[in-house]
Amino acid sequence: xxxxxxxxxxxxxxxxxxxxxxxxxxxxxxxxxxxxxxxxxxxxxxxxxxxxxxxxxxxxxxxxxxxxxxxxxxxxxxxxxxxxxxxxxxxxxxxxxxxxxxxxxxxxxxxxxxxxxxxxxxxxx
Numbered sequence: 001x002x003x004x005x006x007x008x009x010x011x012x013x014x015x016x017x018x019x020x021x022x023x024x025x026x027x028x029x030x031x032x033x034x035x036x037x038x039x040x041x042x043x044x045x046x047x048x049x050x051x052x053x054x055x056x057x058x059x060x061x062x063x064x065x066x067x068x069x070x071x072x073x074x075x076x077x078x079x080x081x082x083x084x085x086x087x088x089x090x091x092x093x094x095x096x097x098x099x100x101x102x103x104x105x106x107x108x109x110x111x112x113x114x115x116x117x118x119x120x121x122x123x124x125x
Contacts, residue, residue: 068100
C-alpha cells in the first residue's frame with residue numbers, strides 16, 4: 001500500500017496533537033510532516049513532495065487563505081489537495097478557498113476520524 005505524504009500546517013500544539021491522534025488511527029499509512037508557520041511550510045514544500053495538506057488559517061506569520069495562491073503551481077505539479085482547518089472560518093476564507101479550488105474547509109471540531117477517512121479514500125490512487 002502506498003504511503004500518503006501529508007503536511008500539517010498548524011501552530012497550536014493542542015490542535016496538532018488532536019489532529020495527529022486522528023491521523024494515527026487511519027488504516028492508510030501516512031508520512032506526516034508538521035510546519036508551525038507559513039515559513040516552515042514553504043521550506044517543507046520546497047524540499048519534499050506532499051499529496052495532502054491540512055492548513056490552519058490563522059498562523060503566526062500570516063493567513064492560510066492568503067497562502068493558497070502561492071501554492072497554486074506546487075499544487076498542480078504535485079496534485080496536492082488542501083483542506084483548510086480553522087477555528088472560525090469566515091465568509092472571506094470560504095471565498096478565497098473556493099477561488100483556489102480547496103478540497104474542503106473544516107472547523108477544528110470537524111477533524112474527525114470519519115471525515116479524515118473520507119478524504120483519504122478520495123486521495124487513494
